[in-house]
Amino acid sequence: MESPRCPDCGGNMEVGFIPDYAYTIQMQTCWHPGKPEQQTLFGMKFKSGAIKLDHKKMIAITTYRCPECHLLRSYAE
Numbered sequence: 921m922e923s924p925r926c927p928d929c930g931g932n933m934e935v936g937f938i939p940d941y942a943y944t945i946q947m948q949t950c951w952h953p954g955k956p957e958q959q960t961l962f963g964m965k966f967k968s969g970a971i972k973l974d975h976k977k978m979i980a981i982t983t984y985r986c987p988e989c990h991l992l993r994s995y996a997e
């Protein structure tokens with residue numbers, strides 16, 4: 921995708937992403953369809969609040985930043 925123009929001020933937006941920190945690893949933030957559902961093991965919920973994920977349905981999020989007005993705009997391409 922070509923860098924979009926800022927919808928607020930018309931500036932050229934810069935491509936980037938928002939890192940997702942989980943314990944000791946860093947990943948790119950992803951979009952997932954549906955509402956978050958808590959993960960269970962034998963009917964019991966995890967204390968960590970872990971949610972169910974279908975990795976095949978996840979789409980990495982690209983976030984553009986306007987250097988003029990600092991607006992962020994995200995796309996799941």
Ligand SMILES: [Zn+2]
Pocket residue numbers: 926927928929930931986987988989990991
């Ligand atoms: Zn702008």
